[in-house]
Amino acid sequence: MANVEIRKNSWLNFADLLEFNGCIFWDTPNFPKIPPEEADTFIEVDDQIAGNLDLIAHEEYGDHDLWWVIALANGMDLIPTDVLIGSRIRIPNKALVDKIISKGQQK
Numbered sequence: 001m002a003n004v005e006i007r008k009n010s011w012l013n014f015a016d017l018l019e020f021n022g023c024i025f026w027d028t029p030n031f032p033k034i035p036p037e038e039a040d041t042f043i044e045v046d047d048q049i050a051g052n053l054d055l056i057a058h059e060e061y062g063d064h065d066l067w068w069v070i071a072l073a074n075g076m077d078l079i080p081t082d083v084l085i086g087s088r089i090r091i092p093n094k095a096l097v098d099k100i101i102s103k104g105q106q107k
Contacts, residue, residue: 009101011068011078032100034073039093050085060091069097 006012015029049055053067060070071078073092083089
């Protein structure tokens with residue numbers, strides 16, 4: 001099996017690397033639930049960040065790799081195309097995100 005280094009906050013921490021007939025591929029991720037919490041915040045998407053969850057993640061969490069957390073929390077696809085100007089999106093609180101990340105790294 002290939003030796004793959006996954007970045008600390010990557011969504012790939014929730015997927016397995018599989019090998020079948022000599023082909024190596026990522027299995028479907030088993031993403032955690034990201035329930036709403038009182039400490040969550042909401043933002044309205046403006047023209048500076050429309051379509052760029054990585055910019056929002058960098059601003060909110062200090063790490064652009066955490067864009068997928070915001071996408072999952074808002075029921076978006078992992079290739080979000082519905083982050084439109086004027087959209088209101090939920091930003092999960094940092095404590096919950098840290099807990100989710102640590103669970104993904106323990107698998």
